[in-house]
Amino acid sequence: MSISETKKLPELGEIVIVTVKEVTGHGAYVTLDEYDNLTAFLHISEIATGWIRNIERYVKAKQKTVLKVIRVNPIRSEVDLSLKQVTGEEKKSKVMEVKKDEKGANFMDVIKTNLGYDQNGIREIEEKISQKYDFIYDAFEAVAIKGTEVLSSLDLRPEVIEAIELESKKIQIPHIEVRAVLDITVRKGDGIDIIKNILGSVDGSKNNSKIDITYIGAPKYRITVTSENFKIAEKALNQAIEKIKTNIEKNSGTFKFSREESKKTHTNI
Structure with missing residues (x-):
């Protein structure tokens, strides 16, 4: 949507942002924020279901709210709105x-x-x-x-x-972080170097995901995958774990892992 665009009248069924101008005994007059502050009317029957004792319990002067367009008269530029017909x-x-x-x-x-x-x-x-x-x-x-x-x-x-x-x-981009703890051993003289090389092969940024591996304490390591959504992060984690497992077992090592709780973070990219 072009932010310079100004439309003359809303369409029937359109969801609009309004500012409440005046509350009366029969409803409320509002201005349509996106339509050059055109005045529209919210009748009391369209505020809520059932009997309404106090309209200001639902809408108050100067309040911004979301309403639905239920009638448009283009000849007279009249617009009627509903609050009760707007879904969450x-x-x-x-x-x-x-x-x-x-x-x-x-x-x-x-x-x-x-x-x-x-x-x-x-x-x-x-x-x-x-x-x-x-x-x-x-x-x-x-x-x-x-x-x-x-x-x-x-x-x-x-x-x-x-x-x-x-x-x-x-812009702060929300990211999903998924983690697992790896339990790895390679009983060879150069076992530590083998493990480091295998873990290093998956550490870094790949396919819109960032993979970090940190040392917890022998024989445990934590793998953390950060991505823009859970599906991508989960796929990257599973691929990394499978690659590590395959290479560790090729070197006659043992491999186990346990999942940790995922969480949502915010990152300034």
Whole structure:
């Protein structure tokens, strides 16, 4: 979504962010944040099921909330809304969408200032990004995770790509960390060196995952895999464990492992 885009009227069934303007005995007047603060109405019958004693228990003046469009009159520019028809998932998704728009707008404001672009120049960048991404913020997040090569098809100037990369470093990317404890022995004169070489062959960054191996105390080692989601991390851990096991057993060693609890972390890429 282009952050410079302003639409005239919402569509029937659309989920919108509003600011409550005035609460009355029959409902609430609100302004549509994404539609140039167009005034719309939330009737008391669409606030909650059952009898409502106090409307302000559900909506208050100056409050921002998520509502659903249930009627649009394009001739008179009238919009009616519902609170009770909004599901928890719809609310969560809309709030996330708005946050993305705000963060994307903030990033573009910084780029506009740093590069000395006018609004037309910024709009041109947004249009190119929108060819590939639904939200401007998504481009920055993609760069934070995978690098500037994700922008190679967008025909952006080098200084713009550099500015996007700089701003993307501010993004905290959630990562999943999965771990296991390895119990390894190789009863040979150079057994320690064999173990070090085998563990070193899987230690490092591979396939969007980072693998760290630390020494706990003979004969135990901890392997930690960090990745952007559990599926990728789990796959990398299983592949690493299988490779270590195979090579240890080739050297007449013994191998056992036990899993540890996974956890979610945040990383500035």
